[in-house]
Amino acid sequence: MTAWDSLYAKRAGRMRASEIRELLKLLDQPDVISFAGGIPDATLFPAEAFQKAYADILGGEEAGKALQYGVSEGSLRLRRWIVAHMQDLGVACGPENILVTSGSQQALDYIGKLFLSAGDTALVQSPTYLGALQAFNAYEPAFDRLGAGTNFAASEYTARAAEAGGSVKFAYLSPDFANPTGLTLDLEERLQVLSLAGELSCAVVEDAPYQSLRYDGDPVPSLLALDCDASGGIESARTLYCGSFSKSLSPGLRLGWICAASEVISRLVLIKQASDLNTPVLNQEAMARVAESVYETHTASTNAVYKARRDAMLAALERHMPQGTRWTKPGGGMFIWVELPDGMDGAALLARSVEMARVAFVPGSAFHPDGRGANTMRLSFSCADPDRIETGIARLGKVIAQAVTSAQHSAA
Structure with missing residues (x-):
C-alpha cells in the first residue's frame, strides 16, 4: 500500500x-x-431562455467557435454585458477589467493563490462564507476578524499579522445580504473598511453574489464603486469585485467574474491559463444571450x-x-x-x-x-x-x- x-x-x-x-x-x-x-x-x-440560447448557438454559424477553446479572459460578448452591468452599479470599466471564472468560487481560489503566502493574514467577517475560508485555507494564511465588535486599529492588525509570520494581504467581505448572516453593511461601514484597507495598504475582496437579490430598501453603493470614486477610477482602486450568475440565472453553468484593475486581472489571467485554460465558451455564449434578454x-x-x-x-x-x-x-x-x-x-x-x-x-x-x-x-x-x-x-x-x-x- x-x-x-x-x-x-x-x-x-x-x-x-x-x-x-x-x-x-x-x-x-x-x-x-x-x-x-x-x-x-x-x-x-429561465430554462426556456437557455434552451433557445443553446439552440441558436449550436444551430448557427457560431457553433464551431462555441465548441472550441476560448481566450482565458472570457467571451468578449459576456464581458461586455458584465461591463455594462458594472457601470449600472457605478463602476466605469472595460473588458480589460473583467475575468470570467468558473463560478465566483473559482474567483476566490484564484485571489487566494495570487495574494496569500504561508503566514500572511486575511481579514474576514466573523461569521463569514464557509467557501471563502476553504478557498483561502489551502494557501496557509492566518485569519483575523473584521467588522462589528472588533474596532481594531490598523497597527493592531499589522502587529498580529507580523506575529503570524506575514502581512495583511486583503480584507474579504460580502457587504450585501451576506452568507451566512443575511446582513448588509451600510454606507458608513463600507467607507470604514476602505479606510482601514488604505491604512493597511492591502486589497479588498468584495464578494457580491447576492447583490441583485434585494427585497427592501434602497441599494448601497458597492465597495468597488466607492473605491473608484475616492481613488479616481478602477485602475487606482484596491478593490476586487467578485460577481456571479449562480444566484440570479443559473448555478449549473458555473459562471462568475472578477472586476478589478487591469494589472490585477492580467495576473489572474495567468493563473487561469495554468488552471483550466478557459471557462467553457458554450456556457459563456449562452449566458450572454440570456443575460441580455431576461436578466x-x-x-x-x-x-x-x-x-x-x-x-x-x-x-x-x-x-x-x-x-x-x-x-x-x-x-x-x-x-x-x-x-x-x-x-x-x-x-x-x-x-x-x-x-x-x-x-x-x-x-x-x-x-x-x-x-x-x-x-x-x-x-x-x-x-x-x-x-x-x-x-x-x-x-x-x-x-x-x-x-x-x-x-x-x-x-x-
Whole structure:
C-alpha cells in the first residue's frame, strides 16, 4: 500500500469537507424539510431562455467557435454585458477589467493563490462564507476578524499579522445580504473598511453574489464603486469585485467574474491559463444571450418569490421560536442567522432536529475560522414554499423548546 499521507503537501492537512455540501445530501430525502442549502430554487431558472440560447448557438454559424477553446479572459460578448452591468452599479470599466471564472468560487481560489503566502493574514467577517475560508485555507494564511465588535486599529492588525509570520494581504467581505448572516453593511461601514484597507495598504475582496437579490430598501453603493470614486477610477482602486450568475440565472453553468484593475486581472489571467485554460465558451455564449434578454425581468420575478418566502420564515420564527432565540431580519439574499438560547450547541441540535423533526439547517460554527458560534445556525428560505416553511419552523421551534426545558431540568 502506498503511504499517501507522507506524499501530500503540508497544506493538504488544512483541507476540510464542507458541512454544507454534506448537508445537501439531505435534499434527496423527501421527508426532510431542509433549510440547509444556500441554493436557488431550480423551478425558477429561465430554462426556456437557455434552451433557445443553446439552440441558436449550436444551430448557427457560431457553433464551431462555441465548441472550441476560448481566450482565458472570457467571451468578449459576456464581458461586455458584465461591463455594462458594472457601470449600472457605478463602476466605469472595460473588458480589460473583467475575468470570467468558473463560478465566483473559482474567483476566490484564484485571489487566494495570487495574494496569500504561508503566514500572511486575511481579514474576514466573523461569521463569514464557509467557501471563502476553504478557498483561502489551502494557501496557509492566518485569519483575523473584521467588522462589528472588533474596532481594531490598523497597527493592531499589522502587529498580529507580523506575529503570524506575514502581512495583511486583503480584507474579504460580502457587504450585501451576506452568507451566512443575511446582513448588509451600510454606507458608513463600507467607507470604514476602505479606510482601514488604505491604512493597511492591502486589497479588498468584495464578494457580491447576492447583490441583485434585494427585497427592501434602497441599494448601497458597492465597495468597488466607492473605491473608484475616492481613488479616481478602477485602475487606482484596491478593490476586487467578485460577481456571479449562480444566484440570479443559473448555478449549473458555473459562471462568475472578477472586476478589478487591469494589472490585477492580467495576473489572474495567468493563473487561469495554468488552471483550466478557459471557462467553457458554450456556457459563456449562452449566458450572454440570456443575460441580455431576461436578466432584469427574471431577477424581478424571482425576487418577488424569495421575498414572500423570507417574510414567511420571519413570521414563522416570531410564532414558534422559544424565548432566548434571536435572529437577523435581512433585506434580501437567502439567509437568516439565528442565535440559539445560551448554552445550546447547534451541531447537537442538528442531529436531534433531523432525527426527531426531519428538519435540517447548518450549524453556525462552520462559518467561523476559529470555531466560534457554537450556539448559532443558518437557515435558508430560498427552496421552500411558505407552507413548508411554516411546518418546518414549527417543528424546529418545538425541538429547541424541548432542548431548553431539558437543560433547565438538568440544571435543577
